[in-house]
Amino acid sequence: MQMKLGLTILCAVGVWLAGCATDTSTQGPQVEDKTSAATTSGDTGTQALDGAGAGKGGALGGTAADADLLAKRRVHFEFDSSALDAENRQIVDAHARYLAAHPNLKVTLEGHADERGTREYNLALGERRAQAVGRVMRVLGVNAGSLTDTSYGEEKPLAPEHNESAWALNRRVEIIYQ
């Protein structure tokens, strides 16, 4: 019974995440997600970054399947975890292939946590998530010099609500093309 309930919840989260990912992809690879831009950058000097990211990130798509994955610039995690599930791993792999093929591009991996738990621990957790994504990318041939990781911990939630779906959205790494 417990088990079954657990599975149902997992599926629900899976479907919900897929829905969220679809949202992003409808904007196409040329357009950086504005929500992400709004929450991950401060008041100054960010528009230029977004523009550059959109241009470079979207200019070449590779395969059509990769283009869809490349349009997703966010991967998500379970609570207190930095493990990538299959779906999120695909997104990271696609960006890794793209970056390996374009060694002149630079990317910032920005880790985030949900609000539960302590702020400093979450700062470290966000960094661990960013590093986990970076490690996968390096294994797939991306230059270490192309990658910068940083963490905002729980300080910049995408969703301000205090519930499970907001937390699932907020536990993330943003892949930001410079």
Next chain:
Amino acid sequence: MWFGALALMLFAWARSAPAILTIEITEGAGAGIPIAVVPFGWKGPGQPPQPIADIIAADLARSGRFVSLSRKDFVSLPTDEKDVVFKEWRIIKAEALVIGSIAPAGPGRFEIQFRLYDVFKQAQLAGFRYTVGAPVVRTVAHQIADVVYEKLTGEPGAFNTRIAYVTREGTSRPKEAIYKLQIADSDGYNPRTVVRSVEPLLSPAWSPDGRRLAYVSFEAKRPKIYIQNLADGRRELAAEFKGINGAPAWSPDGKRLALSLSREGDPEIYVMDLATRKLQRLTNDPAIDTEPAWSPDGRYIVFTSDRAGRPQIYRMDASGRQTQRLTFEGDYNARPSYAPDGQTLTLVSAVQGQFRIATLKLDGNALQVLTDTSLDESPSFAPNGRIVLYATEVKGRGVLASVSADGRVRQLYRLEEGDVREPAWSPYNRELQY
């Protein structure tokens, strides 16, 4: 009752007059020692600079250890020893009585006198005279409340202290959020902004002398540690290594800063000598090691580590040796800090996914959960060890809350708008600028 009186207050020298934290007692009010605080006599023209009796009565009532009796029941309003008739106070069931006066004492200065009486014994328990500048009059009122508290409860008060906290305005529009690190008196008055930023601020830590704050700022788009002088606002960058610079904690002698740095890949605890800026690395584990805090005697550092898979509390000696795990209950224990007596820690403990404030007795490792809300964080002890101040969430807004160490008295600190978080109680204010 006291609330209305407080709302009338003016703060003449508050620079940008930021919003005031209002504090209400939510549990434990109406119990305690009945005390009558008579309005202080004013021997000058116009109005006295501060309603001293109101400040004292409010402090005492808010502690949950006293009931401030209503002034309309007072038969007389003595301001001098010769006018005190104990029978009048026994009738209204006052056990203690505070009287006093304030008078001009030269340009911008005032003389304040007070006396505390035990009504039943008909005896004076304390009596002091202070001559101070106008900005210190509120401080004297808090100091008088501390004397009364200590004489009648046997424990030191913590009214003459300050709190630091971070506010976030513009909650609905994340892009326009403004973060402010502020300090205020322990009753929420005299708020002033230490630093303001469009990027997050966190982890304020008072230096042991109460003159400086260390904190983490994202103003450079990544976490760096700054130390700021409160008197003149001067500040210095203390740590800007590669990766995370976080969780600053002052050593009890104020000469060193423990911090968490990920400069070598993963967060480790270091100690920085503030005079030489030399770093000593204390932990060496691929896990997250963060949130260090010193024991009051400076011998130990407690910290959070997930080296066993989940965040738990560990203790090591101040040179990084003899590391010992302290928490075993639950799968999330973090952000420890010591009570002033060094016998107890306060920390965040998750119970079935609910993040609550707990204390851990170091003798026997007994964990006691003090709160029943779900998003509690950043606990720290008041300098008298009687109260734990922390951050939580009420109706979607960030607020501060406090709970007495015995769990009996609870208070809520909130702003009219925006979130408030990351509280840190100052050390005792040992100096009074006479």
